[in-house]
Amino acid sequence: MTQSTQIPPPPPPFTEIVIIGTGFAGLAMGAQLKRHGHHDFIIVERAGGIGGTWRDNTYPGAACDVPSHLYSFSFRPNPHWSSLFSPGPEILAYLKETAHDEGLLPHISFSTNVEDAIWDQTDKVWKIHTSRGELACRYLITGTGHLADESLPNIPGLEAFKGEVFHSARWPHEAQTRGKRIGIVGSGASALQIVPELAKDAEHLVVFQRTPPYVIPRVDRPYSDVERRVFQRDPSTMREHRNELFWYLESTFASRRAVPRYLAETRHIARAHLERQVPDEALRAKLTPDYTVGCKRVLISNTYYPTFLRDNVQLEASALAKVEHGKAVAASGASHDLDMLIFCTGFETAQPPYAALIRGHDGQPLSQAWAQGMEAFASTTVHGFPNLFMVNGPNTGLGHNSIVYIIEAQVDYILGALDWAKQSGQQVMEVSAHAQAEYVNRMQELAEGTVWLSEGCKSWYVDPRSGRLTLVWPNFAHDFRHRNGRFDPTPYTGSPTVATRQAG
Numbered sequence: 001m002t003q004s005t006q007i008p009p010p011p012p013p014f015t016e017i018v019i020i021g022t023g024f025a026g027l028a029m030g031a032q033l034k035r036h037g038h039h040d041f042i043i044v045e046r047a048g049g050i051g052g053t054w055r056d057n058t059y060p061g062a063a064c065d066v067p068s069h070l071y072s073f074s075f076r077p078n079p080h081w082s083s084l085f086s087p088g089p090e091i092l093a094y095l096k097e098t099a100h101d102e103g104l105l106p107h108i109s110f111s112t113n114v115e116d117a118i119w120d121q122t123d124k125v126w127k128i129h130t131s132r133g134e135l136a137c138r139y140l141i142t143g144t145g146h147l148a149d150e151s152l153p154n155i156p157g158l159e160a161f162k163g164e165v166f167h168s169a170r171w172p173h174e175a176q177t178r179g180k181r182i183g184i185v186g187s188g189a190s191a192l193q194i195v196p197e198l199a200k201d202a203e204h205l206v207v208f209q210r211t212p213p214y215v216i217p218r219v220d221r222p223y224s225d226v227e228r229r230v231f232q233r234d235p236s237t238m239r240e241h242r243n244e245l246f247w248y249l250e251s252t253f254a255s256r257r258a259v260p261r262y263l264a265e266t267r268h269i270a271r272a273h274l275e276r277q278v279p280d281e282a283l284r285a286k287l288t289p290d291y292t293v294g295c296k297r298v299l300i301s302n303t304y305y306p307t308f309l310r311d312n313v314q315l316e317a318s319a320l321a322k323v324e325h326g327k328a329v330a331a332s333g334a335s336h337d338l339d340m341l342i343f344c345t346g347f348e349t350a351q352p353p354y355a356a357l358i359r360g361h362d363g364q365p366l367s368q369a370w371a372q373g374m375e376a377f378a379s380t381t382v383h384g385f386p387n388l389f390m391v392n393g394p395n396t397g398l399g400h401n402s403i404v405y406i407i408e409a410q411v412d413y414i415l416g417a418l419d420w421a422k423q424s425g426q427q428v429m430e431v432s433a434h435a436q437a438e439y440v441n442r443m444q445e446l447a448e449g450t451v452w453l454s455e456g457c458k459s460w461y462v463d464p465r466s467g468r469l470t471l472v473w474p475n476f477a478h479d480f481r482h483r484n485g486r487f488d489p490t491p492y493t494g495s496p497t498v499a500t501r502q503a504g
Helices: 022-033 088-101 189-196 227-231 235-250 260-277 280-287 403-424 431-447 477-484
Strands: 012-022 042-044 112-120 124-132 131-142 164-167 179-186 203-209 311-318 319-324 327-328 340-343 389-392 428-431 492-495
Touching: 012 022, 012 124, 022 042, 022 403, 131 428, 179 189, 189 203, 203 327, 227 235, 235 477, 389 403, 403 477
Parallel strands: 012 042, 012 131, 131 389, 164 340, 179 203, 179 340, 203 311
Antiparallel strands: 112 124, 124 131, 319 327, 428 492
């Protein structure tokens, strides 16, 4: 299946629903809208193709760390996954197939960047300015995710670096790494996949590690031809397999709640893995975390640690501090003469760029409403921003299970809201400030005692301005669906005003 290279037509001037993004969130929302009889919607996508994170992250070794049959839509099981953990190209192919099979391609406006979205209190519509024209809609749904816009640290003198510089999420396919002296900045999930791959043919590889991660074994295996045939012939076997994976991962949340027994068990697995793979005591000490396990994302890999035993690989156990005289200088003072710097430094999560573009009924941008951290009622709607729904927004991330499960719960919530609006005639919905405050307070109460708020924990899950847990859901995944998977109109105020198609 190929996508057309022709310039797509601009989005229509008015549509009932606008969805932003064609990753898992946007495609799930679009697919379920169509399945529930809603056809008046468009999906705006700033890039030229489908896939979100899996379109953008094409670095060597890119793969998922959530099991394939769980990291996929429950309404679109895939019997053809090649292994327990899928490589990136397979996931991207699955998303493209979803868009095609669910009839979403005619609804997608590619190469359409949202420049701002403003609630018009008079016409009761969202007016959206895009790079390809203006449009208006009654309901705006964001599906941009947490891993959309790369984060680059401010490195003094970086402009003087003589070699290539890029972020892992913007991997240039013309980049040649063979025989190069390469610096990897960061030691998170992307770095763990990239480092073993580049070490195979780099002349020299330096990893600038500010904080060592906890790493546990990657228990991966291919699915046999027989298993895949059984999955295809009897879809119930896929549902059973998915349920088994889900409840196993749910059981691991106990360690995130800092239950001593489970915390110790996870720590023991990680440290035993390190000891087995790194016999050198001094190197092992540099790779040993000194914070509570689970504070940062627990990573899975069988190849990362052994890479540091290679003669051409060096661990720099400090951050990249500056570039001086064209050389990369670590916080330790060590200087490295390199041809290439690759930043594996994550994404803009606590302060997502889209928040500055969305303005509510008083003209206030969402970023201002979130000055002390992201927050939303049911993790989906925000007071002051009528008819705005967010999929994969505040307190929706998971450190132990599949984000697709959360996305589907939010989609169900939004579908319920749309059905209620149609049945009741309440075409404008806004959650009350009181309901939102109560929900946010409940989130912080749930967060107390978790590893993310443990002493000395610094992670992207916590907003640096307020110290509140704003990214991750602080409980079991199934609890999210119990609380937020079904729409209740009680916390909302409404208006019977109906926007016209001449609006905007």
